Amino acid sequence: MKRVAVVGVGQTRFRTRRDDKTHPELTREAVSRALDHAGISMEDVDAFVFGTMDPFDGINCPDRWSSTAAGFGKPFMKISTGGTTGLTTGIAAYQHVASGMFDVVVAVCTQRVGENVDAQPVLNTAVDPIYEGHSGVGAISVAAIQATAHMQRFGTTEEQMAWVSVKDHESALKNPYAHIRKRLSVEDVLSSPVISSPLKLYECCPRSDGSVAIVFASEERAKEIRDNPAWILAESSISDSYFVGDRPDLAVWDSLSIAGRRLYRLAGVDDPKRDIDVAELYSPFTIQEILELEALGFAEKGEGARLAEEGVTFADGDMPTNPSGGVLCTNPIGATGLVRLGEASLQVMGEASNQVDGAEVALAHAWGERCSSTP
Template identity: 50%
Template sequence: MRRVAIVGVGQTEHRFRRDDVTYPELAREAVAVALEHAGLEVGAIEAAVLALAPDALMGVAHAERWVADALGVAGKPFMRVNTGGSTGITTAHAAFYHVASGMFDCVLAAGADRVGESGDAQLVLNTMWDVLYERPFPLNAINMLALQAVRYMAKYGTTEYHMALAAVKNRRHALKNPHAHLRKEVTVEEVLASRVICWPIKLFDACPQSTGGCALVLCSEELARRLPGPKAWIDGVGNCAETYFMGDRMGPAAEHDHADADALAEAIARAYRQAGIQDPRREIDVAELYAPFSNIELHAIEAARLCDKGQAGRLLEKGEFHLGRRQPVNPSGGVLCANPIAVTAMVRVAEAALQVMGHAGERQVDGARTALATGIGGDHQFYGAMVLRAE
């Protein structure tokens, strides 16, 4: 495979609503920023991959029809990707393979979502579970992850306090990110006192419903070398699918222990192997980990082998994983501070790319040369990872 670089990154500001733009305009806004960042015109794009999560969140069937012209790819190869919350990183992977295969030299990965404007977003998401075995519980995205949190707490002794520390860290980081949806600092006491959604998850442990867009321009090494700006080289990609039925992840006969993010760990391990990463605690400078709830950040840190299993919360208690420490996690504020579902995982890739490019502004990690980005989708069934490096 050919070597591939991200040469342009674009994001909109993420908010609850964007009444000033249509969906195609929202996507185009991110694309325009990415093209300007890359120093390219839209005519340089040879193919495009669109990140678009469940249609029902948009209230329009086949919303990709709206956006092809806005992306400037009419008459060019185009596809849509949807793997739930991991759609953004899966889209980035698809664009990567388009270029790595030798088929194209310049490919656009882009998308947008208006989750904040969908009044019944949770009702739509709830239809993903099995009609006979899971919906009667009733399962939804929040109580499913609350089950995982309780199992994790029972196995490792992690507490609600440790979860709150992750939320506090991300809110503090988001103050330095002009794109973040939630940019208000909170204290541990405020997190713990916030309304319980499904124990142990509370309101401030949870991500918002956001409206926003994101875009990446990926190029072959030959083309990238001719462009003047810094590059983020994609040196490792990994994917892994977990079992569909949640019961397969629980109990003594389960294939995987629900307390541990084994499929995420495998996706990351595959990306590490491709990138030649052997000691993540020493080699990863910064990580943008997909974590829509505070407990999931603890799982993700451990799945990335940035610490031993069950230790992420205790290390947060010591101040680790903050900006200014050895290995910051989610310096952008992460999913807890912006969640436009279709591109949430692409934002992880975008933020990781900005870090190794040295273009992350106030949230820049000094000397960042190797970054990890992850995504999680479905009922935590589809996992993706990407390792990015500086020149």
């Protein structure tokens, strides 16, 4: 396999509705910014990988529309894997280059959730259709069950979960692309409306319109393109049970733990707390950042809840987590995972909007129908 690096990242502004631009116009904006960041042109790109979650766009096969803005006349692959679509798109583009088939590949994800009349019925289809679909159990309800399980088993408090929201919203203030830029206190979070007990409004992600693009290059081309590329060390993916009831313990994230251990072996990471400088985790609900930190080895089981409260996961803490503001502040669902990879790459390049001092190794993660992580 060839060594591969990220050499360019481009994002649009993320908002509840981007009525000012069409789907292909958002795609073009992100691609243009990524190419400009890399200092290359469309002629230098060998292929495109495009990702989106079609049901959230409210139109059929949006990739056919956006292919005119990105990839027209070039090899083009469509990816759609639920919540992990963004990161799966990035992994596919990475593998296109690592295989030796291409030297420069662009991954781009665009989502216009604002086109969808109601996203929740789509989210309800993420659970087993026979045993769980009729109950309306969607992403928020599953997260609430995870929260109550963690609280019951480990004594996690609502205040500790609220600190995760406070931390992410503070970080988003420095991110010009973030959807929600609002300073919050613990009291603000706790007094916001209950969405699915015990989760409050400010502990739940928004739905966002926008696009993100990343340029991947082979080692030879990466060294020609820029002096500070973000090298991909390894990637890992794992599948879990469709039926939530089959999962052995909702207070821990076993499948992510397995994916993390696989990833660390490939990347040569012995101690994630020591070897990884910053993490961009797919945490659409506060409890999930806590579970992910524990599953990925940044905290022991039951200890993840105290990290935000103690300042450990703030951008200037010992384990900076989601310094971009994370999914709690920006969530273009089918593009969200690629945003994580883009932000992690910018940290390694030293060019992030909320830069972590001395960041050399970063981890990006997404979950949904699949669970994936990439440093």
